[in-house]
Every structure is written in structure tokens, then in C-alpha cells.
């Protein structure tokens with residue numbers, strides 16, 4: 001069956017920021033299709049609630065409470081996954097935050113800039129570094145970085161967020177660089193670039209975002225599931241170093 005190429009049944013997946021929003025939808029996509037999930041998030045309440053819901057749907061789920069800026073915790077979590085499950089097939093670096101508020105560059109505060117870069121860029125580096133050693137040793141793996149359409153174009157015309165734009169642009173090019181490092185090692189690394197989705201935390205006021213999106217609506221978290229399955233499964237085996245944009249038409253302008 002053609003759908004077999006999208007199978008993730010029995011595959012092990014590590015996802016950061018998986019307690020809520022797009023990360024939760026990605027975990028659902030993999031869990032509903034038989035993957036073994038390890039969910040890493042800093043929000044214990046949301047993490048356990050998500051794990052409970054996924055287990056209720058029959059998924060095998062392990063939770064790890066931690067922050068993606070904590071290199072030791074990430075490395076340990078992924079080592080624990082490999083020790084328990086035997087291998088790491090899929091790694092999704094989804095945890096991310098936005099600038100505290102829209103602002104022009106000369107108004108950006110040091111702490112805000114540093115925190116966004118730390119979570120959105122350093123967090124991706126730390127997660128990938130921890131995952132890729134295992135993937136090289138086993139000779140296969142799928143890494144999905146979660147960037148943004150604002151990693152491919154600047155958001156200022158609509159939503160000025162300089163730290164976010166810088167971090168997501170860096171994730172896109174880090175994805176390309178990593179893809180070339182591991183292209184001949186059985187590992188595919190691609191970036192998902194969502195447009196504006198409605199999640200629990202954002203956008204707080206969706207009116208401008210809806211008007212900005214050619215489809216006249218925001219993305220629904222479940223609409224990230226198909227692309228997640230594609231990039232996590234053998235359906236994408238000859239694809240690496242690419243960006244997959246899901247944005248309701250914004251970047252087509």
C-alpha cells in the first residue's frame with residue numbers, strides 16, 4: 001500500500017516542546033500512527049496532561065521534564081531513550097518562544113534577545129547534538145527542526161520580532177548545514193516552517209494575523225500533522241536540508 005511509506009509504527013520519537021500547541025499535534029500525529037513517544041517539555045502540568053491524553057489513545061509515552069537550554073538534561077534524556085528503546089529514529093526540535101512583545105531593534109532588551117536565541121537556536125543545537133551521535137552510530141535517523149516562515153522572510157512588515165526572526169533564520173541554515181554533514185550517513189534533516197497557527201498561547205489577538213494570511217484564517221494545529229508524518233517517515237527518504245512551508249499562502253506573495 002502506498003500509505004506504508006508514511007508508517008512510523010514502532011519507531012521511537014523524541015519531541016521537545018511537545019506538551020502544547022504544534023508540538024502536541026506532532027506528538028499526536030506520530031502517536032496515532034504507532035510511534036513510541038518521548039516528550040520533553042518544561043511545563044510539567046501540560047506535559048502530564050498531554051501524555052495522559054495520548055496514552056488514552058493507545059500511544060506509548062514517556063515524559064521528561066526539562067528545558068531545552070539545559071544541555072545535560074537533554075543529553076541524559078536522549079541517552080535514556082536509547083538505553084530503554086534501543087534506538088532513536090525521529091527527533092523533533094519544536095520548543096520555541098517569541099519576543100516578549102513586538103518591537104523595533106533599538107528597543108529590544110538584552111534579556112529578551114538572549115532568552116529567545118537561547119531557546120530557539122541554542123535549544124535546537126543542543127537537542128540535535130545529543131540526538132545525532134546516536135543516529136550516526138545506528139546509521140539512520142530523521143530530524144525535523146521547527147523553524148518558521150519567519151525564518152525565510154522578515155516579519156517586520158506585519159509583526160516586528162527581531163530576535164525571533166534571527167533565531168528562525170539561523171535554524172533554517174543550521175538545518176541545511178547539518179543535512180550536509182549527515183547526508184551520506186542515512187540521516188535526513190529538514191525544517192518545518194509554519195505560518196501563523198492558532199495555539200493556546202498565540203496569537204493573543206488573531207485579527208491582524210488572519211488578515212495577513214491569504215486563506216483568511218489561521219492554521220489549525222492538526223494541519224501540521226501530515227507534514228510531520230511525511231518528514232518523519234520513509235516517504236521523505238530522498239529529501240534533506242529542505243524547508244517545508246505550511247502557511248496558508250503567506251510566502252507565495
Ligand SMILES: NC(=O)c1ccc[n+]([C@@H]2O[C@H](COP(=O)([O-])OP(=O)(O)OC[C@H]3O[C@@H](n4cnc5c(N)ncnc54)[C@H](O)[C@@H]3O)[C@@H](O)[C@H]2O)c1
Pocket residue numbers: 016017018019020021022023040041042043046066067068069094095096097119123146147148149193194195196197198199200201202
Ligand atoms: N504557532 C505558530 O503560529 C507558529 C508559527 C511558526 C513557528 N512556530 C514554532 O513552532 C514551535 C511551537 O510553537 P507553538 O505555537 O506550538 O508554541 P506553544 O507556546 O503553544 O507551545 C510551546 C511548547 O514548548 C514548551 N517550551 C517552551 N520553551 C521551552 C523550553 N525552553 N524548554 C522546554 N520546553 C519549552 C512550552 O512549555 C510548550 O509546551 C515553536 O518553535 C514556534 O516558534 C509556531
